[in-house]
Amino acid sequence: MTRIVVVGAGPAGVAAATLLVERGADVTLIEERAQPGGQVWRAPAPGLALDMDRLLRGDSEGFRRFHAGFAVLRPRIDWRPETLVWNVHGGTVQIVAGGAQQALPYDALLLATGATDRIAPIPGWTLPGVFALGGAQAVLKDQGCLIGREVVFCGSSPLLFLAAVQYARFGAAVTVLDTTPLGAKISAVPGLAASAPRQLAKGIGLMAALRRQGRPMHLGVTLLGFEGSGGVTGVRWRDARGVERVTACDAVAYGHGLRPESQLAEIAGASLRFDRLRRFHAPEADALGRCGNGLYVAGDGAAIGGAEAAEVSGRLAAMALLADRGESVEFGALPERLARLRRFQDGLARAFAWPHAQVAALADGVTVCRCEQITAGEVRAVLAPQLGAAEVNRMKAATRCGMGRCQGRYCGHAAAEITAAALGRADAPLDRLRAQPPVKPLPIASALVEDDWP
Amino acid sequence: MSSVTADVGIIGGGLTGCATAYHLARRGARVVLLERGFVGAQSSGVNFGNLRLQGRYLRQLPLALRAQRLWEELEAEIGESVEFSQTGHVLAAVTPAHVAEIETHAVDCKPYGLDVEILDRRETLRRWPFLGEIVIGSSWSPRDATVNSRLVCPALARAARRHGADIREQVSVTAVEQAAGGAFRVVTDQGFVLDCGHLVNAAGAWAAPLAAQFGEEVPAFAAGPVQMVTEPLPRFLDPVIHAVDGGILFRQTARGNVLIAGHPRVPVDAESRRTRVPPQKATINMARLAKIAPFLRTQNIIRMWTGIEGYLPDMLPVFGPSRTTPGLLHAFAFCGHGLQIGPAVGAVLAELILDGGTQTPIGDFAIDRFRTPMAADKAKLKHEFDMEILDRKMPN
Numbered sequence: 001m002t003r004i005v006v007v008g009a010g011p012a013g014v015a016a017a018t019l020l021v022e023r024g025a026d027v028t029l030i031e032e033r034a035q036p037g038g039q040v041w042r043a044p045a046p047g048l049a050l051d052m053d054r055l056l057r058g059d060s061e062g063f064r065r066f067h068a069g070f071a072v073l074r075p076r077i078d079w080r081p082e083t084l085v086w087n088v089h090g091g092t093v094q095i096v097a098g099g100a101q102q103a104l105p106y107d108a109l110l111l112a113t114g115a116t117d118r119i120a121p122i123p124g125w126t127l128p129g130v131f132a133l134g135g136a137q138a139v140l141k142d143q144g145c146l147i148g149r150e151v152v153f154c155g156s157s158p159l160l161f162l163a164a165v166q167y168a169r170f171g172a173a174v175t176v177l178d179t180t181p182l183g184a185k186i187s188a189v190p191g192l193a194a195s196a197p198r199q200l201a202k203g204i205g206l207m208a209a210l211r212r213q214g215r216p217m218h219l220g221v222t223l224l225g226f227e228g229s230g231g232v233t234g235v236r237w238r239d240a241r242g243v244e245r246v247t248a249c250d251a252v253a254y255g256h257g258l259r260p261e262s263q264l265a266e267i268a269g270a271s272l273r274f275d276r277l278r279r280f281h282a283p284e285a286d287a288l289g290r291c292g293n294g295l296y297v298a299g300d301g302a303a304i305g306g307a308e309a310a311e312v313s314g315r316l317a318a319m320a321l322l323a324d325r326g327e328s329v330e331f332g333a334l335p336e337r338l339a340r341l342r343r344f345q346d347g348l349a350r351a352f353a354w355p356h357a358q359v360a361a362l363a364d365g366v367t368v369c370r371c372e373q374i375t376a377g378e379v380r381a382v383l384a385p386q387l388g389a390a391e392v393n394r395m396k397a398a399t400r401c402g403m404g405r406c407q408g409r410y411c412g413h414a415a416a417e418i419t420a421a422a423l424g425r426a427d428a429p430l431d432r433l434r435a436q437p438p439v440k441p442l443p444i445a446s447a448l449v450e451d452d453w454p
Numbered sequence: 455m456s457s458v459t460a461d462v463g464i465i466g467g468g469l470t471g472c473a474t475a476y477h478l479a480r481r482g483a484r485v486v487l488l489e490r491g492f493v494g495a496q497s498s499g500v501n502f503g504n505l506r507l508q509g510r511y512l513r514q515l516p517l518a519l520r521a522q523r524l525w526e527e528l529e530a531e532i533g534e535s536v537e538f539s540q541t542g543h544v545l546a547a548v549t550p551a552h553v554a555e556i557e558t559h560a561v562d563c564k565p566y567g568l569d570v571e572i573l574d575r576r577e578t579l580r581r582w583p584f585l586g587e588i589v590i591g592s593s594w595s596p597r598d599a600t601v602n603s604r605l606v607c608p609a610l611a612r613a614a615r616r617h618g619a620d621i622r623e624q625v626s627v628t629a630v631e632q633a634a635g636g637a638f639r640v641v642t643d644q645g646f647v648l649d650c651g652h653l654v655n656a657a658g659a660w661a662a663p664l665a666a667q668f669g670e671e672v673p674a675f676a677a678g679p680v681q682m683v684t685e686p687l688p689r690f691l692d693p694v695i696h697a698v699d700g701g702i703l704f705r706q707t708a709r710g711n712v713l714i715a716g717h718p719r720v721p722v723d724a725e726s727r728r729t730r731v732p733p734q735k736a737t738i739n740m741a742r743l744a745k746i747a748p749f750l751r752t753q754n755i756i757r758m759w760t761g762i763e764g765y766l767p768d769m770l771p772v773f774g775p776s777r778t779t780p781g782l783l784h785a786f787a788f789c790g791h792g793l794q795i796g797p798a799v800g801a802v803l804a805e806l807i808l809d810g811g812t813q814t815p816i817g818d819f820a821i822d823r824f825r826t827p828m829a830a831d832k833a834k835l836k837h838e839f840d841m842e843i844l845d846r847k848m849p850n
């Protein structure tokens with residue numbers, strides 16, 4: 001019997017697994033966390049009675065539907081929670097679970113590894129109390145905690161207002177500083193209205209909700225930096241008219257959208273392609289998620305698309321997988337639906353653009369790599385077209401930028417922008433830091449092999 | 455097609471090529487070095503950084519000791535740091551056979567001018583108390599050192615350029631022709647040719663086809679020594695700890711990470727230049743590390759990698775003049791120990807080219823030792839290489 005391994009139990013992975021078992025396949029679903037849900041349907045830690053209706057409001061129906069669906073799916077699959085896939089090699093996924101490494105062979109592999117925050121460094125971004133936007137949201141969804149009492153939500157992301165509203169529902173005094181240029185948002189509206197009127201209305205509703213509650217909200221601002229010693233105490237910013245201001249706070253949630261967690265796909269053999277609109281690399285796949293050689297990608301890990309697109313793409317990738325194994329499948333209207341959802345995301349990507357020029361111009365003294373404490377100036381100092389670092393991996397070799405615990409997952413995008421701009425190549429496809437296993441830190445104690453050495 | 459002329463052309467900008475360019479340029483020769491990618495981006499820039507003297511092939515010691523003197527002076531000479539650190543090296547014995555081996559070696563290396571100290575179990579554990587129960591003795595070599603290999607080639611290449619060497623990156627050599635007078639014409643993929651009187655074949659794991667073109671076939675093959683690294687830890691270790699049989703070795707970098715390696719080497723694809731560490735192999739190295747240094751069990755591995763290194767069945771490099779073609783010199787397949795001797799290899803090649811000879815003995819590395827086919831001692835190499843390599847790549 002063919003063994004299909006699905007990695008990631010967010011909406012994409014669970015939708016894929018559901019379709020596959022319905023068609024009689026033998027499915028192993030692997031998830032690093034204790035519970036399914038991924039980012040969007042992340043469930044509170046066991047034993048924590050978090051009021052999900054209060055947190056999610058209109059989305060709580062989706063949350064319930066997802067978890068009810070999973071309860072039905074669970075007994076029909078080989079469910080492996082708290083299991084990290086650290087590597088893919090020679091037709092096996094390499095996992096760590098319960099403190100032990102193990103290899104699981106597969107016939108087909110479907111990666112639904114999702115996305116995490118993309119960080120645009122600015123002065124003070126490494127201060128304690130400054131959280132990535134998604135991280136701030138995760139703390140609330142997962143632990144029922146807030147990152148602070150007076151929280152500034154800043155940056156540019158479709159999740160900015162959602163996260164701020166959720167924090168406000170749980171009693172935080174929130175301020176929103178949206179750096180999105182107003183023009184970009186307005187020019188994106190017609191496209192958004194056509195491709196996904198529901199999502200657009202939802203976004204506008206979130207802003208209106210904050211306004212009604214009298215929460216301070218400033219659009220089209222420029223962030224100058226996070227301030228404080230030992231911990232963040234304020235955000236310095238310039239308003240749309242050019243007036244410089246400081247907002248006091250005890251925590252900051254800061255984000256510029258998401259980037260796919262594509263390391264595992266790269267290690268599994270997918271080629272990566274540079275997405276010029278979003279300025280990151282994503283696995284090269286066809287419209288259904290095929291990467292070739294029995295490898296499939298779905299959800300945010302394939303293309304940033306939000307929860308609905310994740311679910312649809314999960315089903316499509318599962319269908320493509322079945323079709324490739326000789327089964328008859330009806331794709332129906334799903335491919336067109338996914339295409340429409342992704343067009344909507346293109347609109348969002350234009351409206352909430354990654355501020356690449358600002359990142360490329362980051363002041364020399366500002367830290368780029370948090371793990372290794374490497375500044376923009378240190379990156380620039382080693383760059384040279386000949387006999388210096390002429391691309392980002394050589395830059396890393398010379399400076400250690402991207403060589404720490406996170407392996408460049410957080411600094412890699414900024415480092416690539418700074419490198420390309422300094423070498424006069426900002427318009428060409430960016431270089432990227434190459435991935436190697438493990439995708440996350442791997443405990444030495446998990447190596448429980450019989451080895452006759454010495 | 456434009457042409458460039460030089461006294462000496464060098465193919466390959468690893469340590470071998472860069473050190474050769476440096477020594478030649480310092481002595482006034484006109485040198486052009488061609489590197490397909492970036493200098494030091496292959497073996498020379500991804501290695502363990504071990505400048506190990508003890509445990510080497512004995513008759514390589516004159517070359518190795520000459521190299522160590524050059525390393526000791528290098529940073530001052532070129533004005534850049536390569537994180538050279540003379541921290542010494544520990545050969546850790548974990549079997550009685552290992553103890554016998556280090557005791558013999560300590561006597562044998564003395565006449566060459568290498569002094570090492572044999573330590574019993576007690577003294578070994580007194581000096582490095584974190585070592586595991588399995589360590590029963592050691593050999594201590596204080597002159598051994600380490601460098602950050604990522605920094606070495608770019609720094610040496612810049613120094614060579616300051617002395618007038620013309621070093622070109624992202625230029626691939628596609629063919630070598632020889633004119634009637636004996637001069638070489640090196641054809642590149644960048645629209646120019648290089649004409650030179652001497653040619654150094656320093657193309658690492660990719661050098662054997664060029665030698666074969668000049669009638670010098672060698673049974674070279676590529677393999678990858680597995681490396682991995684932990685997160686940075688507070689300082690606890692200065693020297694390299696190296697099990698006598700190479701089954702596991704580790705050191706702590708200047709930043710604090712523990713760098714871990716260990717035999718056997720794994721298969722690599724020199725053609726595509728993509729390397730992946732087989733996970734079973736990584737797991738074995740982690741388990742061995744936990745045996746030799748149990749307290750590291752609580753640490754995490756954050757990255758693993760390997761490189762593409764050239765090997766020969768007798769575990770010695772090809773290094774010296776061509777036996778068929780005057781003006782051609784070979785220096786490749788350093789069998790996993792080319793970093794330490796690299797500077798001296800460059801100095802010797804400069805002497806061979808500019809002086810017509812050298813005082814440093816290198817006869818054992820001559821390319822024509824393979825004229826009569828050499829059978830690999832597979833039993834002996836079993837610890838060194840993955841079975842797949844032994845079965846597929848080794849001559850019988």
Ligand SMILES: Cc1cc2nc3c(=O)[nH]c(=O)nc-3n(C[C@H](O)[C@H](O)[C@H](O)COP(=O)(O)OP(=O)(O)OC[C@H]3O[C@@H](n4cnc5c(N)ncnc54)[C@H](O)[C@@H]3O)c2cc1C
Binds near residue numbers: 033084162306308
């Ligand atoms: C912090 C955050 C908050 C978000 N909030 C919202 C929201 O409120 N509403 C909304 O519409 N969208 C939200 N998004 C967008 C969201 O990512 C998508 O809507 C949706 O969750 C994508 O689904 P997915 O299945 O592709 O990936 P995810 O939901 O991200 O699921 C991927 C899963 O894979 C697992 N995984 C990854 N790598 C491995 C590995 N190596 N081994 C084992 N498991 C692994 C992860 O633990 C995760 O559970 C958020 C995104 C982020 C990053």
Ligand SMILES: Cc1cc2nc3c(=O)[nH]c(=O)nc-3n(C[C@H](O)[C@H](O)[C@H](O)COP(=O)(O)OP(=O)(O)OC[C@H]3O[C@@H](n4cnc5c(N)ncnc54)[C@H](O)[C@@H]3O)c2cc1C
Binds near residue numbers: 467468490
């Ligand atoms: C993982 C690893 C760990 C190691 N650890 C140690 C150690 O601790 N101590 C030690 O002493 N040694 C060590 N070694 C061995 C050492 O790194 C090598 O022996 C040494 O670097 C070889 O240098 P090289 O210049 O001969 O080869 P390389 O560094 O491989 O350089 C050869 C160069 O030639 C170029 N080239 C090839 N073909 C062409 C062409 N057609 N045109 C242009 N350019 C071309 C390549 O791109 C390459 O840059 C290790 C090796 C590896 C892989």
